[in-house]
Amino acid sequence: MKKMVTLSLILLATLCTTSLMAEEKLNTPPEGFTALFNGKDLENWRGLVGNGNPYTLQEMSEEDRSKAQAEANELMSAHWGVQDGVLVFDGKGKSICSAKDFGDFELYVDWKIEPKGDSGIYVRSTPQIQIWDTEYPEYFKHGAEKGSGSLWNNKDNERFPLAKADNPVGEWNTFHIKMVGEKVTIWLNGKLVTDNVILENYWKRDAGIPVIEKGAIELQNHGNTLYFRNIYVKELN
Structure with missing residues (x-):
């Protein structure tokens, strides 16, 4: 009888x-x-049109930009899709961008990679908040062992994360990103990894121009299968 009660409790707990x-x-x-x-x-x-350079897009005629965007959207549809509520990239094709541009904002995004995975989040169309397999030795020469969440393309300002906070490859991770002005703060899995650091303007670095005031949020690919979900944004006044 005691055994039956125990099994019933286990079943009830499982159902709950x-x-x-x-x-x-x-x-x-x-x-x-x-x-x-x-x-x-x-x-x-x-x-993604071209390499995502926002200044190049601004210089295109409306007709050329519209044609290029239609081709890019077709390529996107061929390689990005939805499976069980998850945005999945098959490792081919190009990156994907938000249809809307954002200035100051907060962003939550869950991401998951496979072994040797390499990705990133562009903010204001600018590279990049780094995502990668932090246990893959080939990436160590680039600093992967320091963790994801770095402002990878910075040269004059802080580049690498304050701490390594990645979950094991194959598990979900969560970025909480806050961008105000030209500065970015990032939490990875609840741990502060980038603290109010200037994001340098990759596209106009030599001109000394600050990062653009508004741009797209981009999910970057480097030829790996990628997974994203729970992508939430709040614009800040």
């Missing part, structure tokens, strides 16, 4: 856990935030 998990909703933004990824399709996203 399953029920709670079923109630958890992916891609549902917290109060004050908007979901950039709706968990269903590629609404709110566009394909």
Whole structure:
């Protein structure tokens, strides 16, 4: 009898856990935030035109830009898709950008990579907040062992993260990114890894021009399978 009661309690606990998990909703933004990824399709996203240089885009005629964007969107649809509420990239094609440009903002994004994975988050169309396999020896020469969350393309300002906070490859990680003015603060899995550091203007570095005031949020690829979900943004006044 005692054994039957124990088994019943275990079954009840399992059912309760399953029920709670079923109630958890992916891609549902917290109060004050908007979901950039709706968990269903590629609404709110566009394909990357060229190499994503915003100044080059500004110089294109409206006709040329429209044609290039249509081609980029077609390529995006071929290699980016949605599986069970997760945005998945098959490792081919190009990066993906938010359809809207953002100035000052807060961003949450869950990401997951596979072994040898290499990716990043562009903010204001500018590279990049680094994502990579921090245990892959080939990347050590670039500083991967220091962790994800670095402002990889910085030269004059802090480049590497304050701490390594990555979960093991194959597990989900969460970035919380805050950008105000030209400065970026980043938390990875709840740990501060970049503290109010200037993001340098990769595209106009030699001219000494600060990062552009508004630009796209880009999910970068380096030829690896990538996974993203729970992408929430809040614009800051």
